Amino acid sequence: MGTTSVDERIKDYMHTLGLDFSRPLICCLLVSKDFIGREKEQNNIIEVLGNEKGCIVWNCRNDIGVLYQGGNAEHATVESSMMFAHALLEKIYQYDSQLKLVLGISNVQTGLNSVRKTYWQGWSATVAAQCQGKEDGIFHYKDLGILQLLVKNIGNEGAKEFVKEQIGTLIRYDEEKGTNLVTTxxxxxxxxxxxxxxxxMFLHPKTVVFRKQRIEKILGVSLDSFETRLALGVALKLHLVNQVIKVHN
Structure with a gap:
């Protein structure tokens, strides 16, 4: 996560693992509810993937991390990364076809900070997938859109204050009344x-109109304003990301 500086000692250690900072690197992060409390199952999959050429595979708490440096610079593309990700999933499903896995994959990186960058991007892709309620599939960092920016602001006091100011009253209303106006x-x-x-939402249109009016009254805004919709949309995304990270931790 970037808390360790890459000095000569770290470089030497990574070299013993077969990692070359001058070559293209990607990181895949495998996340599954099925791993929680099932360390033996997780370790079995790590063993299965450990035979993959050019890979470093490790137990990353309740996830599985994979660093891949198998291709050359000319072939280090998004397409080749996706092919590699599909090959990983195929190997896992040969072992256990019932698993539901979210696989987050990074952009290609090189240099001393490539491990930190690729891990962060792979992790961000899994968070974005979970924000969308996904429990399986491959998700590339390049497809995150605005979530690339929002995930970087997790834990930022300014971001927390923004969520509180924009939708804090609506979140509290749902908690106190047992409603689901945030979802609406x-x-x-x-x-x-x-x-x-x-x-x-499988609701009558009049019900949605009523809920819209209630939301506008609680927040003191008009949902017909573009600027308001944009601000609320960003606040909702930040809130969702925070919820996913809380559950995951």
Whole structure:
């Protein structure tokens, strides 16, 4: 996570593991609810993947980390990274086809900070997947969009204050009343009109209109304003990321 400086001692140690900082590197992070409390199963999969050429595989708490440096510079592309990720999943599913795995994959990096950068990007991709409610599949860091920026601000006091100011009253209302207006707000912001929101939530359109009005009253804003929708959307994403990290930790 970047808490260790890469000095000569670290460089020598990484060299003994077969890692060359001058060559392209990617990191895959494998996350699954099935790993929690099942260390033996996790270690068995690490053993299965450990035979993969060009890989360093390790137990990363409840996850599995994979550093891969098997290709050359000309072939270090997003496509080749995705092919490698699919090959990893295929090996795992040959061992246990019932597992549900989220695989986060980084961009290609080189240099002394490549381990930190690739790990952070792979981890960010898994967080983004979980924010979307995904329990399996391959997710590349390049596809995160605005979440690339938001994940970097986790733990930032300014980000926490922003969430509190934008949607704090709505979060508290849900907690006190047992409602789900935060979820309704998220759905309203994701769709072009309330009819589509109602269809997605299996609600009558009038119910969604009522909820929209209640949300606007609680927050003291109009959801018809572009700037307001943008600010609320960012706050919701930050809130979701925080929730995922809390559960994961």
């Amino acid at each position: 707000l998220e759905e309203i912001l994701q769709h072009s009109n309330l009819k589509k929101t109602a269809e997605k």
